[in-house]
Amino acid sequence: MTDLLSLYRTMVRIRAFEDAAEIxxxxxxxxxxxxxxxxxxxxxxxxxxxxxxxxxxxGVCPHLRPADLLTSTHRGHGHTLAKGADSTKMMCELFGxxxxxNKGKGGSMHIxxxxxxxxxANGVVAAGLPIAVGAAHALKIRKVDAIAVSFFGDGxxxxxxxxxxxxxxxxxxxxVLFVCEDNLISATTASGPMTAGHGAxxxxxxxxxxxxxxxxxxxxxxxxxxxxxxxxxxxxRGPRLLHALTYRHKGHVSVDTGAYxxxxxxxxxxxxxxxxxxRGRLDALGRGSEAMQVEAExxxxxxxxxxxxxxxxxxxxxxxFRDVQTTGEGVWA
Amino acid sequence: xxxxxxxxxxxxxxxxxxxxxxxEADDHVIxxxxxxxxxxxxxxxxxxxxxxxxxRFGIDRIIDTPISESTIxxxxxxxxxxxxxxxxxMRVVDFALCAIDEIVNQAAKNxxxxxxxxxxxxxxxxxxxxxxxxxxxxxxxxxxxxAHIPGLVVVAPSTPADNYGLLHxxxxxxxxxxxxxxKELWAATGPVVPGERVALGKARVAHDGNDLTxxxxxxxxxxxxxxxxxxxxxxIGAEVIDLRTLWPWDRDAVLASAARTGRVLVVHExxxxxxxxxxxxxxxxxxxxxxxxxLGAPRVPVGYAPxxxxxxxxxxGKVIGAALALMKR
Numbered sequence: 001m002t003d004l005l006s007l008y009r010t011m012v013r014i015r016a017f018e019d020a021a022e023i024x025x026x027x028x029x030x031x032x033x034x035x036x037x038x039x040x041x042x043x044x045x046x047x048x049x050x051x052x053x054x055x056x057x058x059g060v061c062p063h064l065r066p067a068d069l070l071t072s073t074h075r076g077h078g079h080t081l082a083k084g085a086d087s088t089k090m091m092c093e094l095f096g097x098x099x100x101x102n103k104g105k106g107g108s109m110h111i112x113x114x115x116x117x118x119x120x121a122n123g124v125v126a127a128g129l130p131i132a133v134g135a136a137h138a139l140k141i142r143k144v145d146a147i148a149v150s151f152f153g154d155g156x157x158x159x160x161x162x163x164x165x166x167x168x169x170x171x172x173x174x175x176v177l178f179v180c181e182d183n184l185i186s187a188t189t190a191s192g193p194m195t196a197g198h199g200a201x202x203x204x205x206x207x208x209x210x211x212x213x214x215x216x217x218x219x220x221x222x223x224x225x226x227x228x229x230x231x232x233x234x235x236x237r238g239p240r241l242l243h244a245l246t247y248r249h250k251g252h253v254s255v256d257t258g259a260y261x262x263x264x265x266x267x268x269x270x271x272x273x274x275x276x277x278x279r280g281r282l283d284a285l286g287r288g289s290e291a292m293q294v295e296a297e298x299x300x301x302x303x304x305x306x307x308x309x310x311x312x313x314x315x316x317x318x319x320x321f322r323d324v325q326t327t328g329e330g331v332w333a
Numbered sequence: 334x335x336x337x338x339x340x341x342x343x344x345x346x347x348x349x350x351x352x353x354x355x356x357e358a359d360d361h362v363i364x365x366x367x368x369x370x371x372x373x374x375x376x377x378x379x380x381x382x383x384x385x386x387x388x389r390f391g392i393d394r395i396i397d398t399p400i401s402e403s404t405i406x407x408x409x410x411x412x413x414x415x416x417x418x419x420x421x422x423m424r425v426v427d428f429a430l431c432a433i434d435e436i437v438n439q440a441a442k443n444x445x446x447x448x449x450x451x452x453x454x455x456x457x458x459x460x461x462x463x464x465x466x467x468x469x470x471x472x473x474x475x476x477x478x479x480a481h482i483p484g485l486v487v488v489a490p491s492t493p494a495d496n497y498g499l500l501h502x503x504x505x506x507x508x509x510x511x512x513x514x515x516k517e518l519w520a521a522t523g524p525v526v527p528g529e530r531v532a533l534g535k536a537r538v539a540h541d542g543n544d545l546t547x548x549x550x551x552x553x554x555x556x557x558x559x560x561x562x563x564x565x566x567x568x569i570g571a572e573v574i575d576l577r578t579l580w581p582w583d584r585d586a587v588l589a590s591a592a593r594t595g596r597v598l599v600v601h602e603x604x605x606x607x608x609x610x611x612x613x614x615x616x617x618x619x620x621x622x623x624x625x626x627x628l629g630a631p632r633v634p635v636g637y638a639p640x641x642x643x644x645x646x647x648x649x650g651k652v653i654g655a656a657l658a659l660m661k662r
Contacts, residue, residue: 069415093448102448114450119414124438130407131439137408138415141363141393148411164404171399323449325508327486327533328581 001227002062005287007219008278009294010058014078015275016302017087018049021077021094021108024306025254042310043094043254047108048075052217052249055274056181057082059222060149060242063230067146069117069135071128073181074109075248076121079151085113091305097312104315105323117146126156129165129178136169136176136239147175147233155186157200166207169239177226177233178204178241181216183248188260204241216244217274220281247272339526345377345519347493348458350527351500352420353380356390359418362504365396366405366422366458374424375460375519402428406435406457410443413453418504426459426513427470440509441484454507456500461489462552462602463635463646464516472635472642474551474603479511480580480612486510486533487579491554493523495577498531506533515552536583542570545596545656546623548587548613550576553600553647560652571656579609584616591623596659598626602647605629624662628655 025043050057053075061082064070072079080090085101093100094108101113112120119135122128132150139146156162157180169176180200184191197203204211210232214225222244229240247269251258258266282291321332342350356362364378370387372379378386378395387395398405402423409419423429429436436457443453461474480487486508490496496514503510539554540547540561549557554575561571572590576582591597597617599610605627614625630645 069411071411100448101450102446105448106446110446112447112450114414114447119411119451120443120447122439124434127407127434127439130404130435131411131414133404134408134411134413135415136411138412138417141412142361142416144415148415161403161407164399164401165407167399168401168404168408323445325444325484325486327506327508327510331581332483 001220002223004220004278004282004285005290005294006062007058007223008282008291009298010061010082011054011219011275011278012295012298013087013301014054014057014081015051016298017081017090017305018051018077020302020306021047021091022049022254024095043108044096045107045109047094047254048252049250049254050075050078050248052269052273053181053183053246054078055219055222055278056179056216056244056246057151059219060179060226062223063226064149065146066116067144069119069132069139069146069148071119071132071135071148071150072121073125073128073151073153074121074123075153076111077108080111080113080118080121083113083118084116085118087301088305088308089113091309092312095309095312096314097309098315098319099312103319105319126152126159126161128152129156130161133165133168133174133176136174137172140172140174147177147230149177149179151179151181153186154180154182154184154191154195154199157203158195163203166204166209166239170207170209173238175233175236176239177229178209178239180241180243181246182243183246185248187252188256199243200241201243209239209241211241211243213243213245216246217272217277219274219278339524341522342381342493342497342525343519344493344496344514344521345375346381347497347525348377348500348514349379349386350381350525351497352378353386353389355501355504356394361416362418362420363394363396363412364420364422365398365409367398367400367424369395369422370397373422375516377514377519378422402431403435406432407439409455410435410439410453413455414443414451418454420504421455421457423457423459425471425516426461426475427473429457429459437482441482445484452507453509455509456503456512457510458512458514460516461513462515462517463642466637466639466642468637469634474601476513476579477603477607477609480609484509485580487513488533488577489513489551489579490577491518491551491575493521494525494529495531497525498529499533499577501530502533513551518552531577534578534581534583536577536586537575538572539575540571540573542572544570544594545572545598545659546587546590546594547571547573547598547600547652547656548576549573549600550579551602553602556647556649557600557652559649560656563649563653564656569656569660582613587613587617588620591617592621594623596624598628598655598659600628600647600652600655603629604632606632624659626655626659628652
């Protein structure tokens with residue numbers, strides 16, 4: 001079992017990162033039709049926040065090694081930070097700067113750090129699942145001692161690649177952990193009325209994948225469940241699924257206030273905030289001062305990331321033409 | 334295998350030999366798709382001696398898959414990111430439409446979108462073309478769709494030698510490659526020189542002539558050569574250029590020929606409207622202003638009955654008609 005303070009540190013870093021990114025996005029997202037200012041935002045475009053869901057990456061990723069590979073969703077800041085990426089290079093990417101992980105070519109929705117095995121956030125729901133099983137397939141063929149993990153939401157289970165990828169993982173007995181972050185909502189529509197049956201767990205079990213359902217807002221429960229599932233996978237017992245029940249505190253994108261949700265539902269969910277709950281546990285354990293220290297460190301880390309990102313250079317314009325393809329490079333029309 | 338000794342292979346065998354050589358040379362090369370274990374639905378994963386490649390390389394490297402096109406391509410992207418060099422078999426390009434997200438949004442975009450952190454060395458075999466009354470969903474030629482997508486290379490070989498040499502080049506390119514074999518060419522035989530690569534993006538002159546230029550690719554190259562031979566009997570010299578690669582395409586070869594002949598006819602089996610012929614015709618018109626014409630299929634689905642299928646097929650007679658009309662302009 002991972003030390004609670006360590007789990008808390010990851011959660012607080014994710015929360016601080018996303019809170020800062022949200023502020024930096026104000027005035028942006030013209031494409032969503034909800035621009036709050038004519039001033040261009042520092043973080044542009046759609047910014048999908050995972051606020052309220054931090055316990056899941058925080059509880060899963062301590063059981064991953066650098067060689068393990070991970071695919072994510074459009075809501076991928078938490079997965080990226082928890083896998084070991086640098087918050088400053090991430091923030092630079094959100095700001096669209098040359099010093100970002102993707103040289104300013106991807107932004108929030110495509111945040112990635114291949115050097116720590118984080119193979120990318122993805123703008124297409126369920127797209128990460130087939131990529132993860134392929135990565136796991138390659139690890140098995142190459143006899144590499146590592147596993148793959150794919151995070152996805154409850155909306156993804158209604159896309160075909162979810163079923164295809166789970167079937168594939170069983171057929172080839174691949175070392176892959178599927179993690180469903182079940183936040184009850186698909187973009188801006190409640191998932192329940194859109195989904196037959198009882199979600200990811202029974203669908204996985206129908207294919208013979210052992211699954212664990214867990215309170216995804218209880219970081220210690222996620223940690224314990226993930227430890228067992230990852231141990232099974234590393235022992236060669238095939239794919240596993242973790243179904244983590246959680247709640248997305250914010251709207252679909254940063255400027256979406258989520259006004260379409262029942263205020264009472266939101267109020268109750270905020271009482272189950274995973275960060276507050278972990279903090280309460282630390283207080284009860286007499287570790288409140290350590291928690292405060294962690295919070296101060298996270299704030300300082302993210303303040304520095306914001307300052308660095310704001311001062312960082314834009315990409316050179318010719319970067320628009322680089323990293324496209326090698327064959328025929330230089331011919332764009 | 335001894336180099337520089339010409340052997341005779343079918344178009345399907347030539348690809349199988351190239352793949353086997355690549356797999357022999359690099360154990361990161363693998364192939365996956367439906368029905369590969371028994372040698373592929375067209376026998377394109379069988380050695381010339383008839384043995385399935387799976388018997389030689391094992392089922393971990395010649396991988397039979399479920400009918401899961403999205404995941405066949407999506408998994409191959411993950412495999413490529415995790416160090417393999419996959420060859421994907423889609424049986425017919427029509428089935429690749431079930432994997433369009435994985436081809437267009439994932440394979441093609443990965444390198445750029447993630448700022449060059451990774452590359453996707455991936456060859457996707459998407460066979461095209463009208464094939465023996467296979468009707469509307471098994472007969473399409475969709476090369477223009479993929480030529481439109483930044484990040485993809487698009488290849489369309491017309492001969493066994495090119496299928497051998499271009500498949501090697503595609504595997505060596507390190508890029509995501511849409512590799513489009515023609516289903517009515519599988520049994521066509523021709524000379525192949527083991528070890529001989531064909532560079533991507535380089536056209537081939539399939540017939541000499543100075544009066545007009547005919548640009549084509551894939552199976553239609555043969556109809557164009559047939560037409561050029563008949564036109565020669567009428568005193569009209571047609572240079573037939575086999576483009577071989579549609580992206581990047583050999584514009585230098587086409588523009589040089591256009592400058593010499595002053596007339597360019599583009600011939601393809603795909604629907605003419607918004608086909609890749611339009612790109613070539615427009616480029617020729619923008620550079621030097623040779624007279625241009627196109628010959629492609631009418632914008633109708635391919636019908637089943639021979640009389641219906643025949644309406645959209647390109648043959649030497651149609652090429653001659655289009656060439657003579659262009660000569661009169």
